[in-house]
Amino acid sequence: MADQHGRKWDRCVADTAIKTATGLGVGLVFSLLFFKRRTWPLFFGSGLGLGMGYANCQHDFRSPYLVHGRIVKEQ
């Protein structure tokens, strides 16, 4: 389990970096194409990507503790 922890971290960081970069890229594109070369789409996109990565990372770390319940219909 210990190395699993390490591997999780690796995945997490990689994923976040990729998403941030991707977000930055998309933002750049949108800024260039639709928003008259303003800076805000860049920040928006990168933030979006960072956020998604953060959320994914957190979810990944939480996944052992998440309880999946089902609604059982009364009979």
Add this chain to the structure above:
Amino acid sequence: MLRICLRGANATALRTCRRTPPTNLQQHRQYTSGGSSGATKVVATSLLTVGGGVGGTILYAKWDNKFRTAVETNIPYADWLLGLALGPAPQDWERPFKKQTELTQPSSMMEKEVNTPKAKSEKKVKEEAGTAKESSPVPALPAKSIREASAEATHVISAISEVQSVPAPCDTQAVVEECKECHDHKDKPVSAAVHPDEGALRERPVEELATKLAQQDQEEQDAVISISACLEDSLASSAKATLQAIGAQEAALQAITQHTKKLKEAMEAEALSDEKSVQWKDLETALADRTSAVNDAETTTLKANETLDSLRSVIDKFKGLKVSAVRPLILAAEENLHNMMVDLNKVVTKVQSAESEAKIVSQYTELVNEAKQQFQREVSSLTPEIQANWKGLTGKLSADDLNALIAHAHRRIDQLNRELAEQRVREQIHIDAALEQQKLEDQKVLEKAVKTNLQHIKEETRLEQEKKLAELREVMEAEMRTQLRRQAAAHTDHVRDVLKVQEQELKAEADQVLSSKMLELETRYRQLSQEQLDNFTLDMNSAYARLKGIEEAIDSHVVAEEEARKVHQLWLSVEALSYTLKTTNADAPTVPLEDAAQAVRESCQDNDFALALVSALPEESLQHGVYSEASLRARFNSLRYLVRRVALIDESHNSLYQYFLSYLQAALMFEAKQEAPPSLLAWEDLDTFKLLSYASYSLEHGDLELAAKLVNQLRGEARRLAQDWLTEVRLTLETRQIVSLLSAYANAVGLGTTQAQ
């Protein structure tokens, strides 16, 4: 999302506020002016409605009990409220009716019982009256006869000898009547529960009987005393009266005889006129005496008769009581009565005869007087001048008068001669007629006398009969006593016999007891001797058994040798297994234990315990082998580093920020590398860092088990990370335990089978 909702709510609030501020203000303004009245109105109306509702429910509950129960069950404190308002619930109204009906039934039954005793008492009263009437007899007195004074006096004196107080015969009478009634009631159908007295009369236990007899004796004595007293009293009174009567009669008799004598004298004597007048005066006085005496005699006889009547009635009453002890008294009283009556009658007859004589004499005097008067008239008619006393007129008479007188006398003499002749002629006829009359009279008198004598004789015979009856009764009593004595003698004989029989029975019992005791002792003796024999045989048997045992031991040695060999083999295989367990590299696990385990299995084919233990070896260890302690230790150190970093992460705190905090804590936390764990873990010892240091310490000191226990206390992510290590440690521990058990077992068995050489 929440912020969006909040924003939306705020927007809507703002919108609503923007729309209705003026109206609100207006309303507020209105409220400020008329707000108080409106509020009071509302409060008042609400109170009214609530009160009305409550009151209505209470009233309806009072009227309808089902509604009341429904309200009480459904609304929590309604029963308390309704109880306050209306009183307790009416559940018990049905029971009092039943109670009343039950009460009326027994009361009616009691009334019936009361009525029957009332009727009984009424009947009793009626019967009492009837018997009272019947019991008061009206005896007809027989005709009295004159008796002799001396005999009568002796009788009376004997009767007066016992004088006692006045009795009260009512009690005995009542007792007797009750007994009579009880005998009568046997015929009538009466319910048994109403008359316990009846039952008491029929069923009498011994003690009751004795008391009743004593009571009866007492009563008899009392009755006897009372009766005798009564009798004495009445006898005395009647004796007195009869004495008086007899005395009076005697006096009367005397007077009559005196009078007749005087009359005769007066008639026959030819005395002088003075003496005659004196004689006539005497006669008159005698006559007066006689009449007075006769009257006295009559009154006294009447009184005597009355007293004799009462005495007779008393005697009859006491005869009716049927008390045996009084009979001789009654007999004596009756005799006395009879004698008194006889005497009285005798005296009365005497008086009557004297009276008849006196009558004859008086008739004679009358005739003589008549003749005298006739003669006087004749003489006076002849010689009217001459006075009555013709004897003293000798000198005064003239010759004519004398001649007339003589002629008259001659005529008279002729007449008388003629009458005499006639009389002589008619003499016989007169005599016959007189005789006839006398006969008739005599007959009458005879009849009377016969009747009275007959009655007297009857009385006497009756008295004699009664006397004989009394004698007979005494004889019977004596006989009964002899019979009872005989019975008593028979009873004593019977008792003697019974005692003899009992004696024999007891003797037999004693003999039996003796024989049983003897038997017991004999059996004890036999038992003891038997025991001794048994002991001897036991000793013999034990010696024989020992001999056998020795032989068997020698035989079993051979078997034991075989066993020992087997066990030795087992031990060797177990040793091989433990050796394989020990040989490890630093990091890699050991060789799989499969072969060694197989060897062990082969060496213990018939040993279930060892087989079970071998089969309990975990599969993992068999397939892959186990890690050594050193490798586990090394792993733990790296694990510790990781665990420290995720110390704050558990099920609830597991965000990335929490991870950052946890990392910060690990960086800033400095705990001891190794710390000796206490014997008892407290709550603060369950901190991750502390646990890790404890575990490290125990690992360094070779206590893998304790380290595993401590690591088991980790929670959350730390535990997840340590899970692998923990399972490995468990596996190792398990295998080691089984191997140690096996070796211990092999050692033990080997020791057991080793022989001292």
